[in-house]
Amino acid sequence: MKPLDARARLAECAQIIAAGQPLPPILRAWLVRALYRRVQDPGADLDRLLELRSRAGGRLHAFSTLPGRDLALKRIASDVDALHQRVRAYRAGADDPELSRIEREHGRIPAGRRQLHRILAGQTVAGQMNRH
Secondary structure, eight states, X not given: OOHHHHHHHHHHHHHHHHTTOOOOHHHHHHHHHHHHHHHHOTTSOHHXXXXXXXXXXXXXXXXXXXXXXXXXXXXXXXXXXXHHHHHHHHHTTOOOHHHHHHHHHHOOOOOOHHHHHHHHTXXXXXXXXXXX
């Protein structure tokens, strides 16, 4: 199951439980299996057990902040060179409220020109998620 599908499934479980209704057997089995495995192994990652995180490298987990970060950077960028200079100045200590807000809400902004170009061009996995 893809992490985004697992997130939707988990949201559905939460809504049904909040409404005081019984979970359908398929949802109940999925949720109970993950919880039982977590109880058996307290060190197990519940996100992985619920399939909210991918086991394969390079794919985003369902609660990633990267799509939001990439979208926010696209909104403030006129072009890659200007954004690259702006991020470099910010890293050097320049005050930039917009970049500060983006980092606070979405995580560290890459400073490399090549990665910034990929973000603005929508060539990252996170950027592709913004298209859907």
